[in-house]
Amino acid sequence: MCQEMPFANDELDFTYPLPSYFEHYPSCYIYVYNGKVVANSADLSDSPKILHDCSQEMRTKKVVQYAGALGEKLCYAIGLESEDRVPDGMQLLFLRDLIGQIDEKILAVAGRAVQLIEFDLTSRICGRCGTLTETLEDRGKKCPRCDLLIYPRISPAIIVLVMKEDEVLLARSSHFRPDMYSIIAGFVEPGETLEHAVKREVMEEVGLKVKNIRYFASQPWPFPNSLMIGFIADYEEGEIKVDGVEIIDAGWFRRDELPNVPGKVSISGHLIDWFASMKEK
Numbered sequence: 664m665c666q667e668m669p670f671a672n673d674e675l676d677f678t679y680p681l682p683s684y685f686e687h688y689p690s691c692y693i694y695v696y697n698g699k700v701v702a703n704s705a706d707l708s709d710s711p712k713i714l715h716d717c718s719q720e721m722r723t724k725k726v727v728q729y730a731g732a733l734g735e736k737l738c739y740a741i742g743l744e745s746e747d748r749v750p751d752g753m754q755l756l757f758l759r760d761l762i763g764q765i766d767e768k769i770l771a772v773a774g775r776a777v778q779l780i781e782f783d784l785t786s787r788i789c790g791r792c793g794t795l796t797e798t799l800e801d802r803g804k805k806c807p808r809c810d811l812l813i814y815p816r817i818s819p820a821i822i823v824l825v826m827k828e829d830e831v832l833l834a835r836s837s838h839f840r841p842d843m844y845s846i847i848a849g850f851v852e853p854g855e856t857l858e859h860a861v862k863r864e865v866m867e868e869v870g871l872k873v874k875n876i877r878y879f880a881s882q883p884w885p886f887p888n889s890l891m892i893g894f895i896a897d898y899e900e901g902e903i904k905v906d907g908v909e910i911i912d913a914g915w916f917r918r919d920e921l922p923n924v925p926g927k928v929s930i931s932g933h934l935i936d937w938f939a940s941m942k943e944k
């Protein structure tokens with residue numbers, strides 16, 4: 664199930680700081696600028712190449728982050744200072760446009776590369792006192808004046824498929840295209856458990872109580888730094904009520920009458936596919 668989920672690949676080695684046995688592995692580089700990565704500009708009907716073998720500029724760049732080991736290659740993310748620094752013969756591509764176009768493991772590393780460079784660029788100054796931060800051995804940053812510690816931000820969001828017997832709850836957000844429905848999702852609030860966030864989001868968005876919340880899978884979603892945590896829950900009580908602003912329609916759908924729903928690019932598509940395929944069981 665998770666093998667086909669973009670950005671979710673638990674076979675990669677993200678161990679950091681680098682173990683000593685990695686020291687002699689060759690390096691490769693992903694260049695990042697403003698959420699995009701540099702690819703060769705070959706015809707895009709071919710698989711774009713985003714791993715580059717050499718970087719003469721590597722030693723002079725200020726923004727370099729180790730992004731993980733791909734087999735026996737160490738992959739580094741390099742932040743470009745401007746669009747003008749894209750090497751000749753290359754172009755910038757959005758991460759989203761690489762989904763399904765490149766190897767899953769390379770895509771997962773690229774998702775990390777983009778997030779780590781963004782972290783590096785947005786943590787240069789202490790958010791508490793405005794002093795320049797210092798980089799720590801373990802990737803974090805520290806403010807030398809007030810000792811604030813900063814690490815890459817990950818924003819957890821729950822996504823939940825709610826079932827009522829043979830039907831699934833689907834809702835249409837105001838920012839979806841007109842015929843598109845999906846399941847309920849939302850960011851976890853400070854102080855909440857994931858289960859609490861599931862109950863709150865379902866109540867806020869459609870006015871229903873749910874029970875029997877169980878874990879499904881998770882997916883890093885680097886737009887810009889979410890971690891989607893998927894659940895399945897059973898309907899408990901209530902009538903569907905939508906706010907008409909954020910959610911403009913919601914309803915119960917049988918497996919054989921599903922509207923347009925997200926594809927398996929995202930965990931929402933995987934959850935809905937799981938529900939749709941249950942009829943075989």
Ligand SMILES: [Zn+2]
Pocket residue numbers: 789790791792793794806807808809810811
């Ligand atoms: Zn500070």
